[in-house]
Amino acid sequence: MTRLSIDIPNELHHFLKVHTAHKNDTIxxxxxxxxxxxxxxxxxxNAESIKILEESAKGLNINKYSAYKEMYKKLNLI
Known part of the structure; x- marks a missing residue:
């Protein structure tokens, strides 16, 4: 196990202590x-990712490239 140290406002620390004590739990x-x-x-x-995956499964909006360089240019990666 390793240790994690974070800086939080005093109010949040107090809230955590009270909340976890109320639930009989630890921070x-x-x-x-x-x-x-x-x-x-x-x-x-999310909804956009689901839509894209569904379209892809149906073969819609799939771009084909002869080489990866062509795809990179189309996507403005080079």
Whole structure:
């Protein structure tokens, strides 16, 4: 296990202490659960991503390139 140190306002620290004590939990467990929740939340696809994946599965809006350099130019990557 490793240690994590963060600077937070006194009010937030007080809130965390009161909140976790009320739930009979620890600040460490509260923060750990918040981190896991945030990571899981970011794994959920948004509406735009779902639409693009559905279009791709149907073969819609798929661009074809003869070489990766052509694709890079089209995407303004080079």
């Amino acid at each position: 460490m467990n509260f923060v750990r659960e918040a981190i896991y929740h945030k990571i899981a939340q970011e794994k959920v696809l």
